[in-house]
Amino acid sequence: MMVVTAARSGRIPLDTEGSTPTQLLAGRLANPYIFPLLACLAVGYFDWRRAMNNRERNHAFYQSQRWQHKRAVVMRKYNYEDQEAKRYGRVVQATMIHHIYPLAQYPMLALQTWNLLPLSAASHNKMHDRLTDEVTGAGLYWQEKRRHEFVKFFSEKN
Structure with missing residues (x-):
């Protein structure tokens, strides 16, 4: 043992x-x-090194004043309600913010309000596979729902 x-x-x-x-x-x-x-x-x-580098980088981001302020703004905007549960008519308190388009792949969207979604821990775990960190069906639903903002963001940058 x-x-x-x-x-x-x-x-x-x-x-x-x-x-x-x-x-x-x-x-x-x-x-x-x-x-x-x-x-x-x-x-x-x-890959241990990559995981540790991502963890350290993410920790620094999530502790920043800019993130803390943006998190509070998004939570207030949605009345601290889990938006995935609300989609099914349930009222559940949100405890975290989810990046609809993942932070690792789209760091430029990290503080875009339209890319942030308040969720409970249970709903957040349904958004992406915890082993591979790939977006699942629920996460793809929200990406499709926010595709207009995504396209608009990148077309304005060019």
């Missing part, structure tokens, strides 16, 4: 003896803290 340190709960025993990468990816290892990391390692595309 090996022990893995998790950020929230300290030390979590993790028995992986006899587990194959396929079993890990199939979800037979039901540890929510370590499963995404093991899945990345099992498929062989996880």
Whole structure:
């Protein structure tokens, strides 16, 4: 048995003896803290240096005064309501802001109000795959909905 340190709960025993990468990816290892990391390692595309650089860069951005102000403006604009849940007629409190067009691919849209969407943690997790960080169907819906602003933004820049 090996022990893995998790950020929230300290030390979590993790028995992986006899587990194959396929079993890990199939979800037979039901540890929510370590499963995404093991899945990345099992498929062989996880780059630690790039992940750390992105994390440090993103941390600096999300701690900036400009982001904090923009976040507050967007939350007030939408009355602190999760916009994905509202789409289905439910009222859920938003706890975070989602970049409709991802920050990593479109840093120039980082502070554009039309590119920001208040969501709950559950709705935010539905917007993109947490292993590959690719936009999912729900995220694509919002990209299509905001395509007009996206096209207008880039046509004005040329």
